[in-house]
Amino acid sequence: MTTTTTTQEFVQITDERFRLGYHVAAANGWINDPNGFCYFKGYYHIFYQHHPYSENWGPMHWGHARSRDLIHWETLPIALAPDTEGIDEGGCFSGSAIVKDDKLYLVYTGHHYYGDGDPEHFWENQNVAVSEDGIKFEKIAQNPVISSAPEDSTHHFRDPKVWQEGEDFYMVLGNQNKEGLGRVIIYKSQDLIDWTYLTDISYAESVEKEGFMWECPDFFTIDGKDILLTSPQGIKAQDEKYRNLFQTGYFVGKMDENHKFNRGEFKELDFGHDFYATQTALAPDGRRLVFAWMAMWESDMPEKADGWAGALTFPRELSLHGDRLFMKPVREIKDLRTEELVKASINSTEVNLLEGQTNTAEIRADFKTEGSFELNLQDEQANVLMNLAYDQANGKFTLKRADREGDDRFANLEVNKNEYDLHILVDTSSVEIFINSGEIVFTERFYIEGKPTISLKAATEMLGEYVTYQLDNKAIDYNIK
Numbered sequence: 001m002t003t004t005t006t007t008q009e010f011v012q013i014t015d016e017r018f019r020l021g022y023h024v025a026a027a028n029g030w031i032n033d034p035n036g037f038c039y040f041k042g043y044y045h046i047f048y049q050h051h052p053y054s055e056n057w058g059p060m061h062w063g064h065a066r067s068r069d070l071i072h073w074e075t076l077p078i079a080l081a082p083d084t085e086g087i088d089e090g091g092c093f094s095g096s097a098i099v100k101d102d103k104l105y106l107v108y109t110g111h112h113y114y115g116d117g118d119p120e121h122f123w124e125n126q127n128v129a130v131s132e133d134g135i136k137f138e139k140i141a142q143n144p145v146i147s148s149a150p151e152d153s154t155h156h157f158r159d160p161k162v163w164q165e166g167e168d169f170y171m172v173l174g175n176q177n178k179e180g181l182g183r184v185i186i187y188k189s190q191d192l193i194d195w196t197y198l199t200d201i202s203y204a205e206s207v208e209k210e211g212f213m214w215e216c217p218d219f220f221t222i223d224g225k226d227i228l229l230t231s232p233q234g235i236k237a238q239d240e241k242y243r244n245l246f247q248t249g250y251f252v253g254k255m256d257e258n259h260k261f262n263r264g265e266f267k268e269l270d271f272g273h274d275f276y277a278t279q280t281a282l283a284p285d286g287r288r289l290v291f292a293w294m295a296m297w298e299s300d301m302p303e304k305a306d307g308w309a310g311a312l313t314f315p316r317e318l319s320l321h322g323d324r325l326f327m328k329p330v331r332e333i334k335d336l337r338t339e340e341l342v343k344a345s346i347n348s349t350e351v352n353l354l355e356g357q358t359n360t361a362e363i364r365a366d367f368k369t370e371g372s373f374e375l376n377l378q379d380e381q382a383n384v385l386m387n388l389a390y391d392q393a394n395g396k397f398t399l400k401r402a403d404r405e406g407d408d409r410f411a412n413l414e415v416n417k418n419e420y421d422l423h424i425l426v427d428t429s430s431v432e433i434f435i436n437s438g439e440i441v442f443t444e445r446f447y448i449e450g451k452p453t454i455s456l457k458a459a460t461e462m463l464g465e466y467v468t469y470q471l472d473n474k475a476i477d478y479n480i481k
């Protein structure tokens, strides 16, 4: 086992114009998937796929931040670097964290290229690193803990998510079977080091319908129902569904005693352009919390010009309603409010919820209206950057972005009672729109210099109220401790 060091310089932030005030992002450089989301010794920890040497994806490190309250985050030193030959020299890919005997364990994928210059020609193994203080991590001597993919699979073998049941630890992994179908496989261990392969828990019906590779799997229970949350690659776009390059969604069902997951159909979790690769954690109070990468591979990411790219969503709480997962911002958000900017009733066909006061805001609007309505996000020159239109006749939301012409997104309300609540989080270059207690969510990035206006316009009178808060725009401490 040889370890390498690098003499490269970290990329520098050259302009703060799009920097986020209360969303986790890296101090500099590229990020993608959230990793290792957990609670350990009084702190929530979140890690992320990170390339600190440039604004583009590159050899993956694990960036790291921690928080006592889920909303104020301090950036910590990079937890894992791809520095160990045979273990992770091609990248420390996604994985998870688990607490055992008062120590924090990271379980992650080592990525390896064959050196022929073909990025698709790779192999993957699974590794462990451990920490006493939750800051400094050491890769264990027994690595790799799983040296290769099972015989009945291809080389796609990554993104371990580990959890504990009684004395046993389980790990689900994203994988592809020999038929080229995406699937999730499960391993078992008593000590996080010695792992036994059990079976595949579920696999895609077909590539077109459910994908060729299931990335970032997560398996958990809410209200007695088992949920497999995963990011399949390769689902074919249908008219108004699956329009991102890759999707993130879930299956609801029941795992049987042979670890086979009997499940329903795949459902998308968020309907926006900028949402991928979720990871959940159980909060000490029992809430199932989720982070996602607030971007997507095909997104432009204009912040690259400023020395960084990508961020995580605001942390959300998941809940199950029938067989649908709802997401809403964690309730701790109330402690980010620094000022109530406006609170007023809605009793007309037009209202400005935000009027250029700030670019870090939380808006809550509750209203009734008989017909259709739309929400617009505009820049200081009144250009409409984003339009979310609700068609009352067929219960459908259509989201249009000026910078993605013809690339609209759609979502349908299960039941329309002509009554709506919108919970909107604006943070400099991101907007997350939670509709009707999080039944539908759109996550989007937008890029303006200046402060946005957000307005509601309806075909018939709207009756209700709204409140807009200024949120703390210094909730992320980017200075590495």
Ligand code: FRU
Pocket: 032, 033, 049, 060, 093, 094, 109, 158, 159, 215, 216, 276, 277
């Ligand atoms: C998902 C993903 C993971 C992989 C990581 C690499 O976005 O492709 O499957 O571990 O990103 O950065």
